Amino acid sequence: MPLLSNTRIMRIEWADCDPAGIVFYPRYFEMFDLSTTMLFEKALGMKKINFIKAHNFGGYPMFDTRARFFKPTTFGDVVEIASSVTFGRTSFDVEHRLTRDGELCVEGFEKRVWVIRDPSDPTKIKSHPIPREVIEKFEM
Amino acid sequence: MPLLSNTRIMRIEWADCDPAGIVFYPRYFEMFDLSTTMLFEKALGMKKINFIKAHNFGGYPMFDTRARFFKPTTFGDVVEIASSVTFGRTSFDVEHRLTRDGELCVEGFEKRVWVIRDPSDPTKIKSHPIPREVIEKFEM
Amino acid sequence: MPLLSNTRIMRIEWADCDPAGIVFYPRYFEMFDLSTTMLFEKALGMKKINFIKAHNFGGYPMFDTRARFFKPTTFGDVVEIASSVTFGRTSFDVEHRLTRDGELCVEGFEKRVWVIRDPSDPTKIKSHPIPREVIEKFEM
């Protein structure tokens, strides 16, 4: 069953670019982080700050991330980021494709872990199976 | 009585610069923020994370900050930031001078407020007179 | 005669915030820089990258900037930034008001200089009177 995905359109800004006039690549990871947030917000129907408060949810810290760069992008470029997710038991993978005019510029991959606050010590977090009701919200 | 000041030497890096090849000015505020931390650490003889833990200290949020730009700096430049403080009752001013080879490039000003955690609600902060023993540490 | 102003709505994101859970203040300057770009783009009817290419325009480097902080903002907050400009001969001032639900949180001020590429050496810039046709575009 295909899962909900999300596409957002954004513009590359001056602040994203380096002396070569192109996006300084760590900024792509910041863009992808926001894309993951927006994908979850779309599926869950609430802002990240609210689903953190709503549940005993501790977040989805990054375990492994990667990006491959095919074409540089520069300030003023309007780009599209399409993000899709695959769920494991306690972790999930997100794939991002950043395109400009349909041409692939950057591919991003993330493996994140679902964590909850430790009931015996709320300042700590521990991994936890992804709740069934979260996954169901992605099933279209 | 002159108060303790601090000078640090740093290098402008690629990541600090924009497509014009010069420091993207918001990064100067990040540099000055660290300079203020280093000035307090020098005076108090402990790392910021420790003086936050040591006292009921809630930090010194910025109330008003300003910078004036005389000469651009570029990656590879070695610059010096000299920082000095003036204490009020519940607030203090910091002045930063960023120079390259003795030439003034950027001047920064900060007015920060001393805050403590609210005893009746530790998730809140409120302004508080700067402790006498903090100021004494700056008196040489 | 009142000049064109611009208001944009944006959301504070996780990446903007620091360990205190609020916007790390240098990020406000980055937000204001983009607001100034958007104000000029609205008036001139073209993207910044295009008005840089269109004329012998070298940009509007910052000469003096300041911000005052009245209320912190946190991730998930939807804020509005209203920006207006006042023109001098070779410089201009921009004022930004960042509000949340109508309440003023941050005020920003900028003094920028209009520069062109030096005809005798295109790698250099020099200040220049703001073109009459630029100012006219702001006159409503």
Added chain:
Amino acid sequence: MPLLSNTRIMRIEWADCDPAGIVFYPRYFEMFDLSTTMLFEKALGMKKINFIKAHNFGGYPMFDTRARFFKPTTFGDVVEIASSVTFGRTSFDVEHRLTRDGELCVEGFEKRVWVIRDPSDPTKIKSHPIPREVIEKFEM
């Protein structure tokens, strides 16, 4: 033959950390980018800005980068980043190990391409075999 590597010690700062109080992971890529610069500067005996000027060198744009996160780090932490390189014909790999008190916190991988300015159009770059004299500088 073992190649020159580089280890640098740095401190995690407030500006690097997010509302969870730990490093916002895109900042690790910025740290690794600087570590790669420092490794090349150590081998070549000159600052990056100088080896860009010295040769027809166009830089070493990132083609593929990855990081794995084992332990979070927080502001005030003193960490060590050890970086080593492996050369291919027109590309090279860099591996970074970020440790705190000897414990591995983050591992970074980079594949970068050696590029020169296109002789027929200096505004363009193209990949090029890594110069023999560059590789020799890494051979101890």
